[in-house]
Amino acid sequence: MRFERREHPSRALTLLAPLGAILGALVVAGVLIAIAGANPFRAYALILNGTFGSRLGISETLTRTTPLILTGLAAAVAFRARLWNIGGEGQFYLGAIAVAALGMIPAIAAMPAPIAIALCCIAGAVAGMVLLLVPLGLRLRFGVDEVVTTLLLNFVALLFVSLMIEGAMKDPLAFGWPQSVPVPDNTLLATLIPRTRLHAGLLIAVAMAVVVWFVQARSVFGMRARAAGLNPRAAAFSGVPLGRTLIGVACLSGGLAGLAGAIEVMGVKGYVTTDLSPNYGYSGIVIAMLANLNPLGVIVAALFTAVMFVGADSMSRALSIPSYIADVTVALSLLTMLVAIFLAQYRIRR
Amino acid sequence: MTRVLELSHITKRFGAVTANEDVSLHLDRGEIVALLGENGAGKTTLMSILFGHYTADEGTVSVEGQELPPGRSRAAIRAGVGMVHQHFALAPNLSVLDNVMTGTEPLWRLRSDRAAGRAKLVALSERFGLRVDPDALVSELSVGECQRVEILKALYNDARILILDEPTAVLTAQEAEGLFATLRQMTENGLSLIFISHKLHEVMSASDRVVVLRRGRVVAERRTSDTSREELAELMVGRKVERPARPPATPGRVLLSAVDLSVAGKGGASLHGVSFRLRAGETLGIIGVSGNGQTTLAGLISGLYPPTSGSLSVDGRAVTRYSVPDAIAAGIGRIPEDRNAEGTIGDMTTWENAVLERIWSPDFSARGFVRRAAARKATADILERYDVRGATVDGRIRLLSGGNMQKLILGRVLEAGPDILVAAQPSRGLDEGAIAGVHARLLEARGRGAGVLLISEDLDEVIALSDRIRAIVNGRLSPAIPAERANAQLLGLMMAGDWTAAERIEAETHDAL
Numbered sequence: 001m002r003f004e005r006r007e008h009p010s011r012a013l014t015l016l017a018p019l020g021a022i023l024g025a026l027v028v029a030g031v032l033i034a035i036a037g038a039n040p041f042r043a044y045a046l047i048l049n050g051t052f053g054s055r056l057g058i059s060e061t062l063t064r065t066t067p068l069i070l071t072g073l074a075a076a077v078a079f080r081a082r083l084w085n086i087g088g089e090g091q092f093y094l095g096a097i098a099v100a101a102l103g104m105i106p107a108i109a110a111m112p113a114p115i116a117i118a119l120c121c122i123a124g125a126v127a128g129m130v131l132l133l134v135p136l137g138l139r140l141r142f143g144v145d146e147v148v149t150t151l152l153l154n155f156v157a158l159l160f161v162s163l164m165i166e167g168a169m170k171d172p173l174a175f176g177w178p179q180s181v182p183v184p185d186n187t188l189l190a191t192l193i194p195r196t197r198l199h200a201g202l203l204i205a206v207a208m209a210v211v212v213w214f215v216q217a218r219s220v221f222g223m224r225a226r227a228a229g230l231n232p233r234a235a236a237f238s239g240v241p242l243g244r245t246l247i248g249v250a251c252l253s254g255g256l257a258g259l260a261g262a263i264e265v266m267g268v269k270g271y272v273t274t275d276l277s278p279n280y281g282y283s284g285i286v287i288a289m290l291a292n293l294n295p296l297g298v299i300v301a302a303l304f305t306a307v308m309f310v311g312a313d314s315m316s317r318a319l320s321i322p323s324y325i326a327d328v329t330v331a332l333s334l335l336t337m338l339v340a341i342f343l344a345q346y347r348i349r350r
Numbered sequence: 351m352t353r354v355l356e357l358s359h360i361t362k363r364f365g366a367v368t369a370n371e372d373v374s375l376h377l378d379r380g381e382i383v384a385l386l387g388e389n390g391a392g393k394t395t396l397m398s399i400l401f402g403h404y405t406a407d408e409g410t411v412s413v414e415g416q417e418l419p420p421g422r423s424r425a426a427i428r429a430g431v432g433m434v435h436q437h438f439a440l441a442p443n444l445s446v447l448d449n450v451m452t453g454t455e456p457l458w459r460l461r462s463d464r465a466a467g468r469a470k471l472v473a474l475s476e477r478f479g480l481r482v483d484p485d486a487l488v489s490e491l492s493v494g495e496c497q498r499v500e501i502l503k504a505l506y507n508d509a510r511i512l513i514l515d516e517p518t519a520v521l522t523a524q525e526a527e528g529l530f531a532t533l534r535q536m537t538e539n540g541l542s543l544i545f546i547s548h549k550l551h552e553v554m555s556a557s558d559r560v561v562v563l564r565r566g567r568v569v570a571e572r573r574t575s576d577t578s579r580e581e582l583a584e585l586m587v588g589r590k591v592e593r594p595a596r597p598p599a600t601p602g603r604v605l606l607s608a609v610d611l612s613v614a615g616k617g618g619a620s621l622h623g624v625s626f627r628l629r630a631g632e633t634l635g636i637i638g639v640s641g642n643g644q645t646t647l648a649g650l651i652s653g654l655y656p657p658t659s660g661s662l663s664v665d666g667r668a669v670t671r672y673s674v675p676d677a678i679a680a681g682i683g684r685i686p687e688d689r690n691a692e693g694t695i696g697d698m699t700t701w702e703n704a705v706l707e708r709i710w711s712p713d714f715s716a717r718g719f720v721r722r723a724a725a726r727k728a729t730a731d732i733l734e735r736y737d738v739r740g741a742t743v744d745g746r747i748r749l750l751s752g753g754n755m756q757k758l759i760l761g762r763v764l765e766a767g768p769d770i771l772v773a774a775q776p777s778r779g780l781d782e783g784a785i786a787g788v789h790a791r792l793l794e795a796r797g798r799g800a801g802v803l804l805i806s807e808d809l810d811e812v813i814a815l816s817d818r819i820r821a822i823v824n825g826r827l828s829p830a831i832p833a834e835r836a837n838a839q840l841l842g843l844m845m846a847g848d849w850t851a852a853e854r855i856e857a858e859t860h861d862a863l
Contacts, residue, residue: 218720220719227698230695231691231697233691237652237654238706239653239678239707
């Protein structure tokens with residue numbers, strides 16, 4: 001059996017691949033559910049019911065989707081240019097703590113809400129950028145592999161946040177719980193559906209996906225970033241400034257992950273804890289791969305992931321199956337996606 | 351004569367592509383057969399089947415009357431077939447003796463019988479006139495010596511039939527002549543040889559019989575003494591192809607002037623104090639064996655990196671900033687040495703590849719956004735004017751053949767109307783028809799007053815296109831000789847670093863330049 005590259009991968013096949021992948025993952029996960037002693041069809045019905053069956057379910061799912069879109073975009077943008085940013089988690093936390101720090105400045109609380117919110121978003125994004133520019137600088141100057149540095153900086157960032165919220169930024173009114181001083185009310189994002197947690201951050205996230213798509217598809221920067229990723233030597237020969245292009249990519253990628261953290265604080269919690277993110281940064285990597293690095297696909301992939309996580313919670317309560325099945329399904333979908341992408345590009349011959 | 355090798359009715363398909371179709375070929379004892387054909391004609395596939403790297407879909411291979419089991423290299427070696435690959439398969443950190451003996455002894459033997467191995471190697475090397483030091487590290491050998499080691503390796507395995515895949519691709523003219531003398535000596539000792547080539551002159555001078563392959567089929571078989579270069583060229587290409595002739599030059603003002611340029615080696619070879627001038631309407635040919643600094647020189651003029659010392663001026667103005675956009679803006683058109691690794695990005699579309707190097711120009715972008723309609727239109731024009739076949743504006747460029755890819759590169763460069771053209775190995779790996787097209791374009795650019803810096807390893811190409819020729823050796827440039835005085839002999843000496851004759855000619859002709 002051999003694999004041959006398809007010279008003209010059809011558009012339909014490329015679009016169907018992710019659907020096939022998700023279907024494949026659900027089938028395999030269904031087998032696992034059956035082994036755990038439950039009816040997989042009932043389990044999936046419960047997952048759908050738990051997410052789309054009620055106003056609360058829908059709003060919770062979309063609230064979960066919001067940061068996942070942004071961290072997914074962060075990974076997708078970087079991977080397109082072959083910049084392996086595994087540090088979304090750390091950038092997320094640094095973006096969050098930056099907003100909390102900014103909120104402690106009295107002048108911010110006195111500003112009109114739109115200006116305060118804009119400033120907080122910028123602060124979060126800049127914090128994320130800085131955390132990614134450090135490993136990129138090490139790569140450009142000394143050739144240090146950014147996979148290692150960005151990954152390890154996640155722990156550094158989380159410990160730094162922990163240091164802050166147990167020290168300088170600790171909320172004195174939190175009965176000793178390690179959490180930051182809450183951000184002022186004028187920086188909180190508007191609620192989209194009354195009496196739910198769904199906030200305007202969703203609109204920001206979707207808008208960012210569209211903007212990123214447009215920049216990648218239409219701008220000189222997007223074209224250069226893609227060229228630099230696909231063939232750095234030819235890109236350099238064509239005059240693409242490799243270093244500057246990668247710095248631009250890092251700013252965009254780190255900025256998006258930082259923005260995700262900032263929005264999570266301003267939209268959901270109002271303060272920072274060390275469990276602010278249930279691995280949003282790492283999930284972003286899976287989501288980017290599931291979306292085949294397409295910014296608009298990231299929206300769909302983020303929604304799928306959010307459905308699995310939110311739905312699995314209610315399903316596990318009803319069927320007494322561990323909710324880890326959500327993690328398993330998302331992980332399986334990544335594997336099946338890789339297979340599906342491969343099959344869309346290659347044909348099997350015997 | 352005894353028949354030592356017989357390939358009969360070999361057919362090999364890769365998917366929809368038929369690489370070999372009903373190919374039959376035989377070899378007699380003591381004979382040198384040249385397998386002639388263009389790139390993609392199926393020469394290497396055929397030899398790989400013979401050597402057991404591939405299995406044929408149909409047909410058989412027999413050595414001295416015995417049929418070989420398909421797909422077994424070991425069986426081929428045991429039957430006495432040796433192969434010398436175009437790209438050497440030697441371990442640079444081992445000695446010559448180690449390289450030769452590798453794979454000849456069973457793995458489970460604890461001691462290797464180096465004394466016997468050495469004796470055998472020395473005997474072979476004396477018998478065939480292949481001088482080489484058994485204890486030298488391969489990394490310290492020249493390309494010619496590495497090839498000798500490859501041949502010795504095959505002989506050490508008691509090869510009686512030797513297959514050489516494009517053996518002269520990496521050699522200078524002198525080294526190639528030496529090689530052919532050695533091959534002749536080997537046939538006198540009872541060996542039989544097949545060598546693969548697409549160079550007509552060496553086929554004519556070194557073979558007894560020529561088999562011409564075209565599109566996977568044997569189209570002709572001739573005794574070398576009964577044929578001519580012209581006939582073989584036509585047989586190989588399938589039609590009459592004439593490379594364009596060079597009209598007399600009318601050199602104008604100095605467009606490019608290099609004074610004492612040096613580049614410290616960054617991965618590639620260094621340049622040491624290179625000086626030359628290039629005038630409008632002339633072609634300066636730089637000939638050299640690969641690895642002598644020509645890649646570095648091309649990269650420097652192309653704006654990829656600055657020199658460590660020395661100065662370069664373009665049209666009288668000193669170059670202060672070395673960058674690709676600056677080079678292009680100064681009117682330098684660049685044809686890269688490696689089309690696939692440097693000239694194009696395979697997974698991007700044709701139009702993106704066509705405009706990427708000038709994307710900063712207002713023609714193709716405005717306020718940071720790509721002017722897609724304009725870029726597509728310009729690309730469509732290039733595809734039409736430069737006769738790029740098999741390409742669509744929105745298709746991935748990976749699918750193009752080498753010749754069509756080169757046409758696209760020529761198109762994107764020449765459409766910008768460059769004053770200076772740096773062409774690095776412009777016809778490397780192209781077939782005869784495509785080469786003629788590339789040459790016509792280069793002469794056309796020279797005709798409209800551009801200065802062409804032609805960097806090539808191909809003697810015929812340099813002699814045909816250049817008005818003046820310099821050799822590059824170890825990062826230094828030889829004196830320039832006019833093309834009228836050039837011949838393979840003289841250029842070979844210049845490429846080997848012997849510049850006495852060239853100096854004399856330069857002194858004689860200096861007034862004319």
